[in-house]
Amino acid sequence: MDPAANPFRPGAGRKPPVLAGRESVLDAFSVVRRKAEDYAEGDRGWILNGLRGVGKTVLLNELLSQVTEKGWITAKVEVTPGTPLPVALASALVRSMRTATGRHPEPRLRRLLGVFKAFSLKVNPASGVISLGVEVNPVKGVADTGRFADDLAMLFEVLGETSRDLGIGTLILVDELQEATSHELTAVNTAVHQIGQSDAPLPITFVGAGLPSLPAQLADATSYAERLYDYRHIGLLDNAAARAALTGPTDGRDVSWEPQALEQSLSIAAGYPYFLQAVGKHVWDAALTTTITIDDVNVGGESARQEVDEGLYRSRWERATAAQRQMLRAVADLGGGDATTVAELVAAMGKKRVQDLSVARNELIKKGLLYAPERGFLAFTVPGMHTFITRQD
Numbered sequence: 001m002d003p004a005a006n007p008f009r010p011g012a013g014r015k016p017p018v019l020a021g022r023e024s025v026l027d028a029f030s031v032v033r034r035k036a037e038d039y040a041e042g043d044r045g046w047i048l049n050g051l052r053g054v055g056k057t058v059l060l061n062e063l064l065s066q067v068t069e070k071g072w073i074t075a076k077v078e079v080t081p082g083t084p085l086p087v088a089l090a091s092a093l094v095r096s097m098r099t100a101t102g103r104h105p106e107p108r109l110r111r112l113l114g115v116f117k118a119f120s121l122k123v124n125p126a127s128g129v130i131s132l133g134v135e136v137n138p139v140k141g142v143a144d145t146g147r148f149a150d151d152l153a154m155l156f157e158v159l160g161e162t163s164r165d166l167g168i169g170t171l172i173l174v175d176e177l178q179e180a181t182s183h184e185l186t187a188v189n190t191a192v193h194q195i196g197q198s199d200a201p202l203p204i205t206f207v208g209a210g211l212p213s214l215p216a217q218l219a220d221a222t223s224y225a226e227r228l229y230d231y232r233h234i235g236l237l238d239n240a241a242a243r244a245a246l247t248g249p250t251d252g253r254d255v256s257w258e259p260q261a262l263e264q265s266l267s268i269a270a271g272y273p274y275f276l277q278a279v280g281k282h283v284w285d286a287a288l289t290t291t292i293t294i295d296d297v298n299v300g301g302e303s304a305r306q307e308v309d310e311g312l313y314r315s316r317w318e319r320a321t322a323a324q325r326q327m328l329r330a331v332a333d334l335g336g337g338d339a340t341t342v343a344e345l346v347a348a349m350g351k352k353r354v355q356d357l358s359v360a361r362n363e364l365i366k367k368g369l370l371y372a373p374e375r376g377f378l379a380f381t382v383p384g385m386h387t388f389i390t391r392q393d
Ligand SMILES: Nc1ncnc2c1ncn2[C@@H]1O[C@H](COP(=O)(O)OP(=O)(O)OP(=O)(O)O)[C@@H](O)[C@H]1O
Pocket: 009, 010, 011, 012, 013, 014, 015, 016, 017, 018, 019, 020, 021, 022, 050, 051, 052, 053, 054, 055, 056, 057, 058, 059, 245, 273, 274, 275, 276, 277
């Protein structure tokens, strides 16, 4: 069928034609929104955690677009190793502040803008040139002590107070939070902790997203983190949701699936959102008529597998050294798609002590191939990596 009309969108952070199976998160978020707008009250911070390609970024984008429509103050940041979190946050907030100045009476924003300006200047002196849409003097001594934890907490507080005044909310989204330093995670925890403590929690909500190692990293940063956040695991899609991810977009274009073709596609994708988009896309392109047949799926499914191999697995595999690959193979053999214990790995790889594996283990974690779901365990960060590895000679 015409590739130009293809609705599927495999890739990173690309909005899927149907955001399937995430109703519970979206319903919970609509409560957060109503609480802020109708009762001027905030909620606990959220942490969305899940493997690579399950749809954390598209969920963050969905939350963002819901509140942007409502005129909220928002910031969305992706943590990257080279950029300190305070700098990234400050520049993400600038745009929102500029929009807010056009939308709300300026005197009610003045204090926030001044505090924000001082915060920005402190974390990044180069930001002195930023324009917030109106002339404001930095408000000194509130969020510019240079201690990120204290400054962030104060900035959140002023953001929350201003939002309450304006009858809106503030939403702060941080993607790839597992990449933040432990110092930055401590600051985030402290700030989120502070805003939750006032009698009437201010209408500011923090949502962080990252790999499944994130909850443990946050807990290592401050012990109370376990109770601080509402943790939501973003997993593979169940059968009904996976079906909706494939058939929703085709129904909308008067395209149908022969039952066997649909079953086969579902079985190839195994509920993995990125794979569902890849299968949908390639099967669509391979289809000869507006009824998708098993032949189309055989052809398209193979192209989808190649796309996922090349786009996801191979680059990761090639980043590993020979010794690291040996370890990856052992993780695949022992755990399949599940976690394996380091103790089992030691035995399987003919080593004596856990320390003998620690260099390879740490490197593979640093390269983002493995993570520790809990102490003493290792698992792949990408669903299906084990099947790719077993196909390599
Ligand atoms: N609920 C969903 N239904 C259908 N497709 C989805 C869903 N969620 C995500 N996708 C698709 O899966 C792919 C990956 O999504 P996304 O980049 O948001 O994942 P991620 O969890 O952020 O991955 P990473 O950890 O690598 O950043 C995209 O092509 C997206 O369109």
